[in-house]
Amino acid sequence: MNRQHLAELSAFLGVARERSFTRAAAQLGVTPSALSHSMRALEERLGLRLLNRTTRSVTPTEAGERLLRSVGPRFDEVEAELASLSALRDKPAGNVRISADEHSLKxxxxxxxxxxxxxxxxxxxxxxxxxxxxxxVAERFDAGVRFGEIIAKDMIAVPIAPEARMLAVASPAYFDARGRPDTLEQLTDHNCLNLRLPTYGGLYAWEFTQNGRELRVRVEGQLVFSSILPILEATLDGFGIAYLPLSLIQPHLDSGALEAVLSEWSPPFPGYHLYYPSRRQPTPAFATIVEALRYRG
Known part of the structure; x- marks a missing residue:
């Protein structure tokens, strides 16, 4: 197979996986027009349409799906073998992609x-x-970061942080003006700061546990954010009660800028873990990052 044919197959895999010429072009470091040209050349050479194109989406045809399933893993194997050659270098080299939320990143x-x-x-x-x-796996990340209790069983999970804890907190000024809730039910009478989860588009239900009893409380309030750092800022400014990780708010609890309520409903749980597929063969670069992140107590 000549170099041009390999380039065409690589172009197809990029578009089929990303479902977008623009995203695939950015990933491959080429222009969308060059990618489109490669796709046309491959389809003409095979005499088959591999992609269904509309103004809003790109999806593989039946032939495209078959080619993606058969050729994709082989390209992945080649990439993995090339990456493994970095073991022959004096120091590890290569690319590592990680999916994480902003709190675990910070x-x-x-x-x-x-x-x-x-x-x-x-x-x-x-x-x-x-x-x-x-x-x-589908998004071609090397690893992801989640709390330990929500990681799928078929993944290898490496602890990278101590136990975590979530607490309901607000500023002293807010509590002085609105009072402190003594029960979970009283949270519904307060202005609570919500987090919208992009996966399902819904609001995060606050999760509480006491003596084996688990409750999910859906709260309401004036503000909704898509990440927790703005929620922290709004909480410090006195706009309501928030449910935030202890590791993020500890300095503000220590200084008195925030106060916790209902803490008896917030026991510790498994903290952040780095997780990746059990069938993955770690490259030296990836192994180096894993060891750098591993929590040792």
Whole structure:
């Protein structure tokens, strides 16, 4: 197979996986028009339509799906073998893609990466921050970060942080004006700051546990955000009660800028874990990042 045919297949895999010429072009480092030209050449050579194109979407045809299933894993194997050659270098090299939320990035990932990356200038890390329950295999991430209790059983999970805890908190000024809730039911009488989850589009229901009893409380309030850092700012400014990770709010509890309520309903639970498919063969670069992040107590 000549080089042009390989390039055409690589172009097809990029578009079929991303469902977008624009995103695939950005990933491959080419222009969308060049990608479109490669796709036309491949379809003409095979005499088959591989992609259904509309103004809003790109999806594989039946032939495209078959080609994606048969050729995609082989290209992945080649990429993995090439990456494994970095073991022959003096220092690991390669790319590592991680999916994480902004809190784990701020509190766990970046502090560790800040220490280790200067030692390994040939390791390149890409972190995509969001709150979706990303399918790291389908989205071609090397790993993801989640709390330990929600990781699928078929994944390898490496602890990268101590136990976590969520607390309902507000500023003293808010509590002085509105009072402090003594029961979970009283939260519905308060102005609560909500987090909208992009995966399902709904609002996060606050999860409480006491003596084996679990409750999910749906709260209401004036403000809704799509990430927790603005929620923290609004809480500090006295706009209501928020449900936030203890690791994020501890300095503000210590200073008195925030106060916790209903803490008896918020026991610790497994903290952040780095997770990746059990069938994955770690490259030296990936193994280096895992060891840098591993929590040792």
């Amino acid at each position: 509190m766990v990932l970046w502090p560790a990466l800040r220490r280790v990356l200067p030692e390994y200038p040939d390791i390149h890390v890409e972190i995509v921050t969001d709150y979706t329950l990303t399918d790291i």
